[in-house]
Amino acid sequence: MKPELEQLVHRAQQLYEDLDLAAVRTWKQAAPGRKAIGYMPIYVPRELMHAAGILPVGILGGGDRLEIIRGDAYFQSYICHIPRSTVELALSGRLDVLDGMLFPSIGDVIRNLSGMWTMLFPGRYVRYVDVPQNFDPKVGGAYWRRELETLQGDLTRLAGRAIKDDDLRHSIAIYNQNRQAIRELYQARSWQPWVYPTSELYLFLRAGNVLPPEEHTELLRQYLKLAPLEEDRKEKDHSRVVLVGMFCEQPPLGLLLTLERAGCWIVDDDLLLGMRWLTGEVEVEGDPLANLVTAFLEQSTATASRYQPEGDRGRALVESVQHNVAEGVIFCAPSFCDPALLDQPMLIAALDRESIQHTQFKYSEDTGQFAVIREQAGTFSDSIRLWSEA
Amino acid sequence: MSEHSVEKEQSMLLQKQMIAGHYQALARAPEEGRKTVYTFVPGNLTELLRSFDLLPVLPEINALQSGMRKLSAGYIAEAEKYGHSEDVCTYVKCDIGMLKKGNISPTGTQLPNPDLLLLSYTGCFTFMKWFELLRQEYDCPVAMLHVPYQADGKIHPHHRDYVVEQLRSEVIPMLEKISGRRYDEDRLRASLALSVYAEDDLVWVLESAKNTPSPIDAYFGGVYYIGPIFSAFRGTPEGVEYYRTLRQEIEARLRDGLGPITPEGSMGRERYRLVVEGPPNWTSFREFWKMFYDEGAVVVASSYTKVGGLYDRGFRHDPDRPLESLAEYCMGCYTNLGLPSRVELLESYIREYHADGFMINSVKSCNSFSAGQLLMLRQLEERTGIPGGFIESDLVDPRYFSSANIKNRIESYLQMLEQKRGTKVGA
Incomplete structure (x- = not known):
């Protein structure tokens, strides 16, 4: 690896491994009065925080790098892992740098965690972000506008400054650039997954959890520029697969590496989906709150936690397979993840109708043994290649 | 389990008759031309459904009744055979297993297919997935009623307005369509x-x-x-x-x-x-x-x-x-x-x-x-x-x-x- 890219990857890796949120502390210390607010998966309107001068910080649990000492005492064995490591992060003081937490609507566990936060950390700002499941502008849109106005009022008080329309327009433009860079990266990986391996791309995506969007966009742009210069990144006889089910509790990095080593090029995924929730640009001109509402109603990605009035669950996955010329789908969901696991039979039915191959397994964010997964993914990849050649 | 006979009071007998009668009415619904709406217990709109002469079916009640009558284990196994995870809600799997085995109600009567799935999305994320799954099985329309969560325990006016607007613009028109009756507020x-x-x-x-x-x-x-x-x-x-x-x-x-x-x-x-x-x-x-x-x-x-x-x-x-x-x-x-x-x-x-x-x-x-x-x-x-x-x-x-x-x-x-x-x- 050339030194410039090596440095860049090293930086992204450091940010990924930093459970103490040092980057956030540094950012806050750089100017007096700066605030940071954490948010859990999946979608929150980060533009509003940015417009208030607040740093939105993605909180995704502790992964496989955190020993759970107190967090387990708050959850039964049949609850997924991300809330226990998130509570552990907070109880160990690692999240003290945050001035508040947003809990988006993704499932009952994260929803209830919002109430737990209120009780565990009285006095801290906590808000449950209940996005509309009705997409009529006059109904769901009107409700979402009021919710955004309420959030805007809260952020104004927290930041100690009003959020002006021009501030919000500027933030929308900044996040449009960020989403555009991510889209370009995903497209580039889809074309040449050997140039942008997912185990690397993921680190750069994760960096967006703790960096200001302007800085994150620049990081992504540099990666897009430097990765193709690596001459030893050659195409291999791998299968092209789409990964599904990882939108909330994140897999350990080792799992992504394992899949690639097992012969799978990941050409699309739902990792860190909140950053890519809006599939297009948000209109910058005009009423910025109205533009955020419209974008949510019309450009939200298809995923388990969003109701689909049309009822064609699985269509977006089939389209992803087709668009990315994938040869199969790996359902890779966290254990006890209701949204992902309840969705799976519907997605499988859609794939079966199109004769698209698939396999499935579960993980936990602290999974440490990958031998079985490597074997299963390897066999799946082999079967695709053998089947394709037949 | 204990085999003791249960002492029955009048209210118990009454309830037993009511439930049996309801399941019988559901079994007769197709031949009598009555329409049925599947919906959930929390946030149920029974009065509204009844005002359209629609019969409610509550899959949670079917599941718990199946549990009490020792039928649920078989239904869950059936659903897991169809790829439903061992990790998820067993009400859902019990219901899907019951459907796959012929949709016989816990009292032994035939359950009609739904004419509408009224998704009262109240207090439970799984409800949404449950009816999405049923929608695939029954190929029938769904009316979604998104009920905002009361994180701070207060009903905010714009939350109420949102639910009322959904009732007016989504639920009631759908009930009118299914039932063929106009909304009758006096009823x-x-x-x-x-x-x-x-x-x-x-x-x-x-x-x-x-x-x-x-x-x-x-x-x-x-x-x-x-x-x-x-x-x-x-x-x-x-x-x-x-x-x-x-x-x-x-x-x-x-x-x-x-x-x-x-x-x-x-x-x-x-x-x-x-x-x-x-x-x-x-x-x-x-x-x-x-x-x-x-x-x-x-x-x-x-x-x-x-x-x-x-x-x-x-x-x-x-x-x-x-x-x-x-x-x-x-x-x-x-x-x-x-x-x-x-x-x-x-x-x-x-x-x-x-x-x-x-x-x-x-x-x-x-x-x-x-x-x-x-x-x-x-x-x-x-x-x-x-x-x-x-x-x-x-x-x-x-x-x-x-x-x-x-x-x-x-x-x-x-x-x-x-x-x-x-x-x-x-x-």
């Missing part, structure tokens, strides 16, 4: 007026447990008491009659100084008064109940009996504000409340009902209930100074009911309460 008002009578009587029954000894068990007995009002009979004359009869029976028990009626007759001496959080286990329901009444433990208040509405905290359907009141009903159901509100409610129950202890039955299937219960336990212990008990089981998957383990925990917990009581006396 809805009349039905809501009947609801209030039943709600008043239900609250009186639930609050009778403030007496010592309590004439009712507000959890194991309570699930029977809520049956008609949480399902197909709110807003009906039968519902009113049931609750009037039930109230009269409880008034008589109170006059006679009797404790709750159990499957083995009137309970003996009341030794422990408990508050319980969480749904019961249905597959070993009587065995579970027996573990309590054998020890003289009476549940005087429970959260499960509030999943279909917090009537005891003052809510009543209001015929003068029909849609607004339905919206407020949907938002106020127990699992749609933030955890701090749930803790406050349980704390108030412990105090108002003079409970000796409280117990949480944490069910694997239901994250809406279960996620956060260990913190609720701590909070309640801190606020009341009363130690809590914690047991784990499931709704309708018998694999998760470990009888000896649960019995051991209940007995140990009650012994601890006894010991504390003794310590107090001696102090």
